[in-house]
Amino acid sequence: MDFLLASLSDGLLIGFIYGIAAMGLSLIFGVMDVINLAHGPVIALGMFSLYLLYSVLGLHPYFGLVIVAVVGLLLGMIMYAIVVRRVIDAPHLSSLLATFAVNMVIIGLGTAVFSTAPYNVDFSLGRFSVGPVTLIATRVIGALVAILVTIGLYIFLYKSRPGRYIRAVANNKTAAELVGVPSNFILALSFGIGTMLAALAGALIATFFPFTILAGGTYELKSFVIVVLGGLGNPVGALVGGLILGLIEGIIPTFMETTWVPVVEFVMFVMILLVRPTGLFGAKQ
Amino acid sequence: MKRTLFTILTLLLAASFLLGACQTGTEPEVAEEAKPDEVTLVIGFTSSITGKYETSSGRQVRGFNLWMDQVNDAGGITLSDGTVVKLEVATYDDESNTDRIQELYTRLATEDNADLLISPYSSGLTAAASIIAEQNGKVMITTGAAADSNYQQGYTLVFQIYTPASRYLTGAVDLLASVGPEVTKVAFVYEDTKFSTGVVEAAKAYAEGMGYEVVLYEGYAADTSDFGPFINKIVDSGAEAILGGGHFQDGSTFARQLHEKGVDTNLFALLVAPPEPDFADLGEAALGVIGPSQWEPLAAYTPESAEVAGVEWFGPSSDDFVTAYTGAYDGEEPSYHSAGGYAAGVVLQNAVLTADSTDPVAIKAALDAMDLMIFFGNIKFDTSEENHGLQIGHSMIYIQWQEGEDGLSKQVVWPKAGATSDAIYPIP
Numbered sequence: 018m019d020f021l022l023a024s025l026s027d028g029l030l031i032g033f034i035y036g037i038a039a040m041g042l043s044l045i046f047g048v049m050d051v052i053n054l055a056h057g058p059v060i061a062l063g064m065f066s067l068y069l070l071y072s073v074l075g076l077h078p079y080f081g082l083v084i085v086a087v088v089g090l091l092l093g094m095i096m097y098a099i100v101v102r103r104v105i106d107a108p109h110l111s112s113l114l115a116t117f118a119v120n121m122v123i124i125g126l127g128t129a130v131f132s133t134a135p136y137n138v139d140f141s142l143g144r145f146s147v148g149p150v151t152l153i154a155t156r157v158i159g160a161l162v163a164i165l166v167t168i169g170l171y172i173f174l175y176k177s178r179p180g181r182y183i184r185a186v187a188n189n190k191t192a193a194e195l196v197g198v199p200s201n202f203i204l205a206l207s208f209g210i211g212t213m214l215a216a217l218a219g220a221l222i223a224t225f226f227p228f229t230i231l232a233g234g235t236y237e238l239k240s241f242v243i244v245v246l247g248g249l250g251n252p253v254g255a256l257v258g259g260l261i262l263g264l265i266e267g268i269i270p271t272f273m274e275t276t277w278v279p280v281v282e283f284v285m286f287v288m289i290l291l292v293r294p295t296g297l298f299g300a301k302q
Numbered sequence: 303m304k305r306t307l308f309t310i311l312t313l314l315l316a317a318s319f320l321l322g323a324c325q326t327g328t329e330p331e332v333a334e335e336a337k338p339d340e341v342t343l344v345i346g347f348t349s350s351i352t353g354k355y356e357t358s359s360g361r362q363v364r365g366f367n368l369w370m371d372q373v374n375d376a377g378g379i380t381l382s383d384g385t386v387v388k389l390e391v392a393t394y395d396d397e398s399n400t401d402r403i404q405e406l407y408t409r410l411a412t413e414d415n416a417d418l419l420i421s422p423y424s425s426g427l428t429a430a431a432s433i434i435a436e437q438n439g440k441v442m443i444t445t446g447a448a449a450d451s452n453y454q455q456g457y458t459l460v461f462q463i464y465t466p467a468s469r470y471l472t473g474a475v476d477l478l479a480s481v482g483p484e485v486t487k488v489a490f491v492y493e494d495t496k497f498s499t500g501v502v503e504a505a506k507a508y509a510e511g512m513g514y515e516v517v518l519y520e521g522y523a524a525d526t527s528d529f530g531p532f533i534n535k536i537v538d539s540g541a542e543a544i545l546g547g548g549h550f551q552d553g554s555t556f557a558r559q560l561h562e563k564g565v566d567t568n569l570f571a572l573l574v575a576p577p578e579p580d581f582a583d584l585g586e587a588a589l590g591v592i593g594p595s596q597w598e599p600l601a602a603y604t605p606e607s608a609e610v611a612g613v614e615w616f617g618p619s620s621d622d623f624v625t626a627y628t629g630a631y632d633g634e635e636p637s638y639h640s641a642g643g644y645a646a647g648v649v650l651q652n653a654v655l656t657a658d659s660t661d662p663v664a665i666k667a668a669l670d671a672m673d674l675m676i677f678f679g680n681i682k683f684d685t686s687e688e689n690h691g692l693q694i695g696h697s698m699i700y701i702q703w704q705e706g707e708d709g710l711s712k713q714v715v716w717p718k719a720g721a722t723s724d725a726i727y728p729i730p
Contacts, residue, residue, distance in 0.1 A: 020538035027530040133352040133397070135551045137558075139583070144564055153562050226527040227555050229354075235525070270531035274520055276494065278531075 019149040024267040030156045032263020033163035034221050036256035038236050039243035040170065041214030047250030048187040048207040049105055054116040055096065057237030058123035059212050063089060063219025064228040068136050078140050078224050082162065085220040086213050093212025097205040105204065127230035137227040159221040166217060167256055183207050242286045248296030257298060339385045343660055346392040346416025348406045350423055353398025354524065357550045357580065358639045359423035362446045365643025366420060368630050379651055381658050396422050403427050407434035416440065417660060420646050425449030425497035432460045441662050443650055445642040449500045453692035461669050461683050462693040463645050467497055470594050471505035471545055473700050474571040477716040478543055479512060481727040482568050487517045489541030491532050493548020494521030501573060502546055517541050526552055529559040537565055547572030554584055561587035568728035577701055579635045582710045588703040589710065590729030595701050596638040597678050599624050600714055600722055608675035617648040620677040645678035702726060
């Protein structure tokens with residue numbers, strides 16, 4: 018029982034972070050029908066940004082998160098302006114290839130600068146016990162930050178003017194333009210927020226796991242499983258999907274070898290696509 | 303008239319003698335100016351400049367390059383007929399990727415015309431390189447590659463410097479039996495790769511043979527960064543000692559996360575990572591961790607110990623190697639991977655000298671007959687058909703990170719005969 022509790026709590030904590038990474042991917046797809054294949058490298062850039070801010074500039078990692086978020090937002094808006102805007106109305110293959118090209122550029126530059134060697138943000142806040150479960154403080158704080166980011170995103174999307182614009186453009190871009198919504202800026206902002214979420218997820222992961230410039234690939238794949246699980250284009254579904262994936266990762270090792278985890282995840286991915294392609298919580302209509 | 307003729311003849315004779323004398327006098331000068339024959343031996347290998355083996359491979363290559371620079375700076379290897387063998391290297395980045403190995407070693411063997419090959423780092427990459435070496439008739443010295451299976455493929459040109467994987471962790475089981483006779487349950491958590499699997503299979507069988515109950519035996523993927531599920535299983539299994547690991551990246555992450563979770567264990571032995579000097583960067587998480595090492599600066603292999611063992615001594619001492627290495631690489635402390643790279647060069651040098659030739663057939667014969675002690679330890683190769691090239695002379699030592707006056711330091715804790723300190727047991 019203790020084993021199950023320990024595994025579930027570990028899975029749940031990482032699930033929140035998976036959730037915000039997947040929310041970024043889902044938001045971009047929901048607003049502009051673009052599947053962002055540069056999502057993984059952006060997660061890795063978030064990891065390395067935090068590493069540089071903490072290890073080189075000596076900033077506190079949690080203060081560094083704010084800078085990573087701002088940089089992620091700006092990077093996403095620049096990526097949109099240079100690459101995505103030109104292919105947004107083109108067939109899906111064009112946007113896939115365009116974002117894949119960005120993926121290759123980031124990986125190439127990142128490998129040239131950092132190589133593919135492992136890096137580590139050498140930061141610890143210790144551990145504490147809750148009953149029989151030992152929790153690592155950085156993971157708990159990571160989950161709390163992920164919850165705060167989700168609440169903030171929800172308030173932004175539903176209570177602020179730019180947020181309402183984003184939802185309007187996602188719903189009907191032409192109609193939104195007719196009532197004066199600056200769709201081009203809103204699309205850039207949406208891509209920026211999606212990228213910011215990916216970079217933040219990467220930075221949070223970097224506070225407790227080692228990483229390489231290629232590490233984002235694993236989390237990108239998980240994000241795809243999660244958005245399919247939660248419903249394509251449904252950010253809230255993505256968060257719940259992240260939690261479900263985290264819990265699955267926690268539970269599977271309690272009764273079978275841990276190396277089976279990705280097998281189960283991708284079988285589930287295919288099954289959902291076959292049986293319920295809109296995801297458990299419904300896709301964007 | 304006659305007198306004039308006689309005088310002319312005499313002068314001519316004298317002139318011819320003088321010319322003759324001058325001619326013979328110039329011969330030695332010509333011989334002195336002539337340079338001895340010089341041949342260039344091209345040595346090919348790949349290194350993992352990028353990828354997960356970067357740390358260990360980098361050290362291995364730096365060790366090898368140091369040996370090559372020293373030999374070339376000293377004028378090369380001189381054979382008995384005066385031929386001077388100079389060394390040249392052909393090398394590529396294999397990106398720690400097995401898929402790149404076959405292409406690159408084929409290029410080394412066929413396009414770069416490498417005369418001899420050195421293996422890449424790791425057993426997995428070396429397995430791929432060995433096929434190419436054998437197919438192209440190239441002698442290959444393997445270093446940083448311990449899996450036994452590579453030497454059970456019927457190859458005849460591949461020679462191993464490292465102690466084989468099957469003998470990597472068995473000493474840690476002996477150490478456990480010595481310091482913790484009360485322990486009955488052990489866990490093996492290991493990287494799911496050729497090398498690590500080979501090591502733990504042998505160690506598990508050895509431990510079970512000694513009466514230990516193996517309560518957990520599970521592999522993890524090479525790119526694992528979250529060891530939480532494995533640590534939870536270790537705690538649940540009730541294991542009193544943990545053995546396993548794989549390479550530097552995963553091993554150091556495993557040690558860090560085990561420490562973060564505050565798991566109590568009596569003994570924690572990991573492959574590859576602990577002997578690396580960078581392991582100390584883990585701080586408290588490194589304390590008490592044990593690792594098998596192919597070589598340590600403290601290792602006492604000397605001309606005297608070679609004499610006692612009744613084998614030939616060759617090459618520099620450990621101290622000379624350490625001094626040269628730290629001098630060449632900005633004070634970097636050599637690890638056993640560095641020493642392995644250098645040792646591969648020393649073995650090659652001895653083989654060329656013994657063969658007195660750069661002919662691959664003669665070099666192979668010299669390696670087959672080798673029974674040698676160098677700063678790295680004993681070197682002798684199995685020449686049987688079943689295990690040709692397997693290292694049978696060299697043996698492991700076990701280090702543990704302990705708290706010293708100047709912070710963390712490595713101490714040799716096993717075998718007892720070579721120990722520099724008692725093992726910390728249980729881990730604090």
